[in-house]
Amino acid sequence: xxxxxxxHYIGKPLARKEDKRLVTGQGRYLDDVVVPGTxxxxxxxxxxxxARILGISADAARDLPGVTGVFTGEDLDKWTNRLRLAPQxxxxxxxxxxxxxxxxxxxxxxxxxxxxxxxxxxAEDAAELVEVEYEVLPAIASLEGAFAPDAALVxxxxxxxxxxxxxxxxxxxxxRRGEAHEVVEASFYQxxxxxxxxxxxxxxxxxxAGREHLxxxxxxxxxxxxxxxxxxxxxxxxxxxxxxxxxxxxxxxxKIALYREELTVAALARQLNRPVRWREDRTENLMAASHARxxxxxxxxxxxxxxxxxxxxxxITEDFGAYCxxxxxxxxxxxxxxxxxxxxxxxxxxxxxxxxxxxxxNGPMRAPMxxxxxxxxxxxxxxxxxxGLDPLAVRRINMLRPDDLPYRMATGEVLEDIxxxxxxxxxxxxxxxxxxxxxxxxxxxEGRYIxxxxxxxxxxxxxxxxxxxxxxxxxxxxxxxxxxxxxxxVVNASVGLGATxxxxxxxxxxxxxxxxxxxxxxxxxHIGNTDVAPYGMGSRGARGGTAGGGxxxxxxxxxxxxxxxxxxHKLGLNSAQDIRLLDGQVERLINGEWNRTGLSLAxxxxxxxxxxxxxxxxxxPGLDFSLTYDPPPMTYSNSSHACEVEVDVATGALSIARYxxxxxxxxxxxxxxVRGQQQGAIAMGLSGALLEEVVYDENGQNLSATFxxxxxxxxxxxxxxxxxxxxxxxxxxxxGIKGMAEGGVMGxxxxxxxxxxxxxxxxxxxxxxxxxSPQYLRSLLRERSGTALxxxxxxx
Amino acid sequence: MSDARLISLTVNGETREAMVEPxxxxxxxxxxxxxxxxxxxxxxxxVCGACTVLIDDQPARACLTxxxxxxxxxxxxxxxxxxxxxxxxxxxxxxxxxLQCGFCTPGIVMTFEAFLRDTPDPTEEEVRDVLSxxxxxxxxxxxxxxxxxxxxxxxxxxxx
Numbered sequence: 018x019x020x021x022x023x024x025h026y027i028g029k030p031l032a033r034k035e036d037k038r039l040v041t042g043q044g045r046y047l048d049d050v051v052v053p054g055t056x057x058x059x060x061x062x063x064x065x066x067x068a069r070i071l072g073i074s075a076d077a078a079r080d081l082p083g084v085t086g087v088f089t090g091e092d093l094d095k096w097t098n099r100l101r102l103a104p105q106x107x108x109x110x111x112x113x114x115x116x117x118x119x120x121x122x123x124x125x126x127x128x129x130x131x132x133x134x135x136x137x138x139x140a141e142d143a144a145e146l147v148e149v150e151y152e153v154l155p156a157i158a159s160l161e162g163a164f165a166p167d168a169a170l171v172x173x174x175x176x177x178x179x180x181x182x183x184x185x186x187x188x189x190x191x192x193r194r195g196e197a198h199e200v201v202e203a204s205f206y207q208x209x210x211x212x213x214x215x216x217x218x219x220x221x222x223x224x225x226a227g228r229e230h231l232x233x234x235x236x237x238x239x240x241x242x243x244x245x246x247x248x249x250x251x252x253x254x255x256x257x258x259x260x261x262x263x264x265x266x267x268x269x270x271x272k273i274a275l276y277r278e279e280l281t282v283a284a285l286a287r288q289l290n291r292p293v294r295w296r297e298d299r300t301e302n303l304m305a306a307s308h309a310r311x312x313x314x315x316x317x318x319x320x321x322x323x324x325x326x327x328x329x330x331x332x333i334t335e336d337f338g339a340y341c342x343x344x345x346x347x348x349x350x351x352x353x354x355x356x357x358x359x360x361x362x363x364x365x366x367x368x369x370x371x372x373x374x375x376x377x378x379n380g381p382m383r384a385p386m387x388x389x390x391x392x393x394x395x396x397x398x399x400x401x402x403x404x405g406l407d408p409l410a411v412r413r414i415n416m417l418r419p420d421d422l423p424y425r426m427a428t429g430e431v432l433e434d435i436x437x438x439x440x441x442x443x444x445x446x447x448x449x450x451x452x453x454x455x456x457x458x459x460x461x462x463e464g465r466y467i468x469x470x471x472x473x474x475x476x477x478x479x480x481x482x483x484x485x486x487x488x489x490x491x492x493x494x495x496x497x498x499x500x501x502x503x504x505x506x507v508v509n510a511s512v513g514l515g516a517t518x519x520x521x522x523x524x525x526x527x528x529x530x531x532x533x534x535x536x537x538x539x540x541x542x543h544i545g546n547t548d549v550a551p552y553g554m555g556s557r558g559a560r561g562g563t564a565g566g567g568x569x570x571x572x573x574x575x576x577x578x579x580x581x582x583x584x585x586h587k588l589g590l591n592s593a594q595d596i597r598l599l600d601g602q603v604e605r606l607i608n609g610e611w612n613r614t615g616l617s618l619a620x621x622x623x624x625x626x627x628x629x630x631x632x633x634x635x636x637x638p639g640l641d642f643s644l645t646y647d648p649p650p651m652t653y654s655n656s657s658h659a660c661e662v663e664v665d666v667a668t669g670a671l672s673i674a675r676y677x678x679x680x681x682x683x684x685x686x687x688x689x690x691v692r693g694q695q696q697g698a699i700a701m702g703l704s705g706a707l708l709e710e711v712v713y714d715e716n717g718q719n720l721s722a723t724f725x726x727x728x729x730x731x732x733x734x735x736x737x738x739x740x741x742x743x744x745x746x747x748x749x750x751x752x753g754i755k756g757m758a759e760g761g762v763m764g765x766x767x768x769x770x771x772x773x774x775x776x777x778x779x780x781x782x783x784x785x786x787x788x789x790s791p792q793y794l795r796s797l798l799r800e801r802s803g804t805a806l807x808x809x810x811x812x813x
Numbered sequence: 814m815s816d817a818r819l820i821s822l823t824v825n826g827e828t829r830e831a832m833v834e835p836x837x838x839x840x841x842x843x844x845x846x847x848x849x850x851x852x853x854x855x856x857x858x859x860v861c862g863a864c865t866v867l868i869d870d871q872p873a874r875a876c877l878t879x880x881x882x883x884x885x886x887x888x889x890x891x892x893x894x895x896x897x898x899x900x901x902x903x904x905x906x907x908x909x910x911x912l913q914c915g916f917c918t919p920g921i922v923m924t925f926e927a928f929l930r931d932t933p934d935p936t937e938e939e940v941r942d943v944l945s946x947x948x949x950x951x952x953x954x955x956x957x958x959x960x961x962x963x964x965x966x967x968x969x970x971x972x973x
Contacts, residue, residue: 032907032908032910033907033910035915036906036907036912036915037899037907039912039915039918040899040903040906040907040912040915040918040919040922041851041891041892041894041895041899041903042849042850042851042852042890042891042892042894042919043851044851044915044916045850046850046853046916048844048850048854049844049850051848138834138836138837213950214914214916214950215853215855215861215863215914215916215917215948215949215950215951216853216855216914216916217855264914264915265914266853266855266914266915266916266917267913267914267916267950267951269950298857299855299856299857299858299861517914518913518914518915518951519913520913689910690910692910693910693913693951693952693956696952696953696955696956697913697950697951697952697953699953700952700953700954701950701953723856723858723860724856724858724860724861724948725858725860729948729950731944731945731946731948731954732940732941732942732944732945732954732957732958733941733942733945735953735954735955737955737958738953738955
């Protein structure tokens with residue numbers, strides 16, 4: 018698959034096909050799908066973080082005109098199967114979730130009952146009339162609380178709140194500690210966040226009793242796995258369900274799992290034999306959809322006098338919330354697996370501890386392993402601080418060089434076709450590191466504090482089946498595609514991805530165009546409908562490009578081979594060796610030059626469909642192709658980020674003066690789309706590191722359930738991003754695609770925090786938690802009386 | 814419901830009637846009663862800007878406005894922007910990749926159709942300030958700002 022020859026359609030900056038309908042308001046999102054006669058639901062949600070359900074009184078709600086019914090966990094337990102999660106992973110406890118709770122609620126916002134009514138207004142009115150009697154239990158609202166000796170159990174079927182615990186060791190970190198010139202310890206706390214797609218969750222379920230078939234409209238990233246989940250939970254077969262994902266207003270990982278509310282709606286449609294729909298409001302989305310992150314990492318690096326890392330130890334603890342929609346170790350385990358990233362570290366050990374708490378459950382959010390690069394490059398900065406070395410020098414001395422590759426990380430993961438040293442040097446050049454240091458010194462005299470943060474990312478992208486197998490997670494990393502050339506020569510194609518704004522209709526048409534040899538304008542991509550699309554694993558973990566684009570590219574090549582075989586026959590040639598398809602025209606190589614033969618794809622498809630007796634012997638009629646593709650266990654992209662900030666030490670206000678990133682994500686299918694993903698990922702990282710924060714008080718009350726409390730960055734807080742390209746193809750994937758779109762988050766949170774610490778270095782303080790709010794930065798400065806330490810100066 | 818009443822609204826230059834309860838939001842009437850689903854509802858508390866429409870030519874939140882209040886006012890929605898082709902702003906959003914999922918886009922287009930009408934030669938800082946009333950989770954805003962600046966230039970060209 019080592020194809021790095023010149024592409025004709027891959028790599029072209031085609032403006033997106035999706036745009037016209039979206040800029041004119043003609044996109045069709047879930048709520049735009051009209052379902053006649055539909056009923057609407059509203060969920061009754063717990064006001065308590067942790068409480069036993071003693072009784073539910075719904076008479077007043079049922080009496081409200083327009084209300085069809087009120088249903089509880091007892092009803093749903095009869096109509097659906099529970100979610101049992103018990104993968105064979107050492108140290109991970111199996112868990113089980115009812116569709117709606119029957120015994121107790123586990124977080125503020127947990128759904129306890131559902132109201133069905135004629136419209137959403139009435140449903141919400143009725144939900145307020147449902148009275149639930151609770152016995153309030155002690156709330157577990159922090160990691161410390163979860164691990165306290167007498168802690169209440171979030172899940173009473175478990176022996177403790179430690180739902181998952183794994184350790185790993187390669188080499189001998191204890192011995193390295195003994196040999197070290199110094200041992201450097203550092204700590205990193207990443208706060209709780211949530212995905213905030215601009216379109217909240219929602220769904221519409223239509224049960225056809227005559228055909229015993231469910232049509233489920235839902236904006237979702239993984240239509241086929243979702244259909245399998247629905248079938249299993251409803252006791253239906255996969256042939257009885259069609260999942261249709263229309264235009265989706267963002268996902269970022271929130272639209273993967275089958276949530277309890279969605280399953281409830283599907284079950285109600287079947288039970289009531291009426292269409293039922295749900296539109297989540299923003300408060301529900303912020304409180305009860307899915308949360309992410311909130312982990313605490315501690316590192317201990319054994320280093321020599323030059324800052325070379327001899328051994329590294331990581332302890333990561335994650336606050337997972339109340340429910341496991343994913344194996345609890347899933348996100349943190351990836352952090353631990355790839356922590357060492359761009360650095361040469363042979364002796365490495367980690368411990369991963371996951372706690373259940375009375376908060377909304379965690380799930381993967383764009384860059385589930387987001388904290389990784391901050392922890393690693395933040396540890397490098399801690400080494401530089403402690404040893405009095407230049408942080409850039411410490412990076413250089415530890416970084417993998419081209420002749421180290423392929424490199425087997427201590428965890429066994431193999432890095433190949435990556436260029437971290439190259440991307441680092443290119444951002445250093447672009448930002449002019451030496452000039453920055455001089456400017457920084459000069460500004461100190463004016464009482465101004467600027468800082469430069471560096472962060473180099475090795476981003477795990479396409480997760481192949483072999484990766485899942487090796488980590489014990491059930492499932493596959495394969496993807497599937499079909500390509501059909503219709504009788505007129507136009508091309509339809511499909512893949513199992515679920516679009517949430519990535520421009521697949523454009524980029525994926527370029528992958529097909531390249532494999533086949535037609536202009537992308539002649540290719541239409543059909544995705545999101547499980548009756549149309551092949552069974553693939555959908556969109557998650559930056560797999561769209563390599564798994565999705567790769568399978569379409571390979572499938573289109575399969576189609577091309579057949580087309581050329583027919584073409585050779587029509588041209589009276591013995592083989593297809595010296596002919597090709599370009600822009601839908603068959604060309605022949607004569608004396609080293611390609612010449613058009615006058616034969617087009619339309620001529621060939623007409624023969625294939627309408628005149629099959631003229632096909633070569635052994636060629637069946639039609640031009641209909643399908644293919645599945647399992648990517649390598651893992652592919653990696655890499656990037657280096659440089660962020661310049663200024664901290665106003667009087668107020669703690671942080672401003673970003675410049676942001677440069679150099680990225681290698683392999684072959685780029687569409688540079689416009691890739692640049693948009695890079696910008697969007699960095700923006701999400703900065704927004705999270707600076708502003709966003711899910712806040713629970715000590716009783717587990719969620720205090721951040723509106724956009725006035727949960728702050729998402731606006732155009733005024735984010736800078737422009739300079740993006741440098743350093744793309745080198747992956748030798749093991751179709752067309753050399755690597756995948757991307759999460760690394761920007763990883764690099765941004767590391768680069769901006771490292772920059773703040775560089776700016777605050779004269780004060781001898783270190784920001785080791787996020788968000789980097791003015792209040793937090795001021796609190797650090799207050800601890801040191803806000804006085805800068807300059808050469809030879811003591812703290813006052 | 815018993816307190817529903819017939820209202821008459823002027824939307825995109827057409828007079829349209831609907832039976833609505835006084836509490837029904839303009840956004841819901843536009844979407845459910847008139848089938849104008851280009852106006853999106855993102856937060857229902859007036860922060861995200863996805864539901865932005867023009868009321869008497871000024872941007873406003875359709876999720877914070879009751880439909881019954883709108884009798885006697887002119888409502889303009891995304892469906893009326895552009896004509897046979899795209900407006901200069903819509904075209905620039907396309908060319909500059911100023912949208913990804915597109916959910917926030919109609920609100921941004923409505924905000925800046927009004928802004929560029931009143932401010933033909935804005936600075937990037939002014940554009941960012943106005944854009945801060947619309948949340949976008951996909952793009953990081955850079956390309957939206959570029960699109961607005963490009964549209965402003967294109968519209969000045971046409972005017973001169």
